Amino acid sequence: MHDIAHIRANPEAFDAALARRGIEPVADRIVALDAKKREASTKVQQAQSRRNDASKAIGQAMGQGDKDKAEALKAEVAAIKASMPEWEEAAAATGAELENLLATLPNLPADDVPDGEDESDNLEVHQWGQKREFDFEPKEHADLGPGLGMDFETGAKLSGARFTFLRGDMARLHRALAQFMLDKQTRENGYTECNPPVLVNDDAMYGTDKLPKFAEGSFRTTDDRWLIPTSEVSLTASVAGDILPDLAQPIRLTAHTLCFRSEAGSAGRDTRGFIRQHQFEKVEMVSICRPEDSEAEHERMVGCAERILQALDLPFRRILLCTGDMGFGARKTYDLEVWLPGQSAYREISSCSNTGDFQARRMNARYRPEGEKKTVFVHTLNGSGLAVGRTLVAVMENYQNADGSVTVPKMLTPYMDGVTKLEPKS
Structure with missing residues (x-):
């Protein structure tokens, strides 16, 4: 607002x-x-x-x-x-x-956001990591997956297109990634772990700028609740209507939840594989801070997401989105795009946005500076740390072997009870 x-x-x-x-x-x-x-x-x-x-x-x-x-x-x-x-x-x-x-009006862009019409006008800030050189033709995850427990057919049988049934060590690796991300965000990056509802009311969706513009892209229940498109909604709306004490330190929250999107308007995009699903999981980061701290908090949040990719040794690049590609509620957004050798392309794996006081005005979230009577609207930020399914895809493509197996990254083996490799079924 x-x-x-x-x-x-x-x-x-x-x-x-x-x-x-x-x-x-x-x-x-x-x-x-x-x-x-x-x-x-x-x-x-x-x-x-x-x-x-x-x-x-x-x-x-x-x-x-x-x-x-x-x-x-x-x-x-x-x-x-x-x-x-x-x-x-x-x-x-x-x-x-x-x-x-x-x-209906989007947030105003920050001064340093580049002008542009679409993703072709985004700016690359930097790259990290060395792309692996393969002595065989690397496969896309959709071709590797079926032999390793990524069951697209059963998912479609149960629920239709854009649903997947994970089995065995593939399901375990997916869970390991989420646990690894949560541990990094809580133990090293200072976020408080939360377990919020994935069903929310109209006020929570409106306050986090998902209504009215994105109603078509979300799932609604028969009793007028919404399945969250991201736990940004639950975490950010947790301070709706509050007057917080002086925010000398930002409030930093994280959660691993199911997320749901109808993907309205995305017909024909990523219909093959595990990239764009109706049901998926994310580890989300949310920060609530003073206006003067939000720019530095934004850079810090992006760094927290980058360190997950660095720990997994997954090559990526940071992109500053232009005005035409930025989300409705954002005043500034960085995307992290991970390298997928099977597709020979970078693909989005995290999006970190500073919304300024745009969401706070919609949900009337304020704080009272120390020693003052007047309240001030907080600034809110959100980012993926990371999208779990897309990280699974990145691990599969970057750690694949010529025989169709996938090596488990060393930092994940403690979460896999010693399993070091996903082996294809004969």
Whole structure:
């Protein structure tokens, strides 16, 4: 959500920032709706005040025996009561129109975010790791997987396209990756482990900018709850409506959860394999901090995600997203793309975003600086640390062998009870 006071004071700057995201000028309409709403609200307040004064004056007039004055005041009160519903309705309707308009507008990009239309305009920040040289033609994970316990057929039989049934050591390796990530994030990176609900209400989805824009991309239950598309929703919304004490240290939360996305609008993209699923798992990182700390916290969060890939010795690159490729709620986003030798391409494995106070305004999350009475909206950040399924894919393709087996990375063997290799079934 955007700051109305800022828009009123800087309408041209607001439109210019939105133009970087391809949005037509809208500040004049916002300012006009805001003025109309405030005018109607003022009329309601004035009417209420006059009604209260007139009601008191009736008693005084009756006490003084001035019946005519009392009757005139009663008529005035009746007229005010008759007209107030119209003014109240006008204030409510204009307020709703304004809020609905603001809810459809994306966050304003940070100054250092590059302008661009799509992913082709993103900027590579750096690369890490040495790409492995194979003495055989490396396979894609979708070709390696079936012999190792990645069962696409049973997943489709049970649930349809974009569902997978993992078996045996493949399922164990998937679990090991999630546990490894959680241990890194909690023991080394200072995040508090959480186990949040994966079913949330409208307020949680709206507050984390998933509604109304992304309703089509999410699953909804018959009792009007939502299956989370990421635990960013549950973790960030945990402070909704709160006034937090001074945030000298950011609140850092992490969780490993199931995530669900309908993938509306992604027809034809990654339909083969384990990359884009309706049900998947992620280890998520969320930070809640003071505005002056959010830029440094963003860099720290991306570093936490990078260290998972470095520990697994998986080559990757960091990408700064342009205005046209950035998510709705983000003011700045870094993507980490891991190298997949079977595809001979980099693929996204983590996305870390600073949303500024955009989500905090939607969910009214504030903190009170030490020694001050006035509260300030917090800044919220979120990132994958990492997407578990995509990390499994990266391990399979980078650690594959000529015979179709996959070597388990050394740092994961303690989580695999000594299993060092996934062997294909004969």
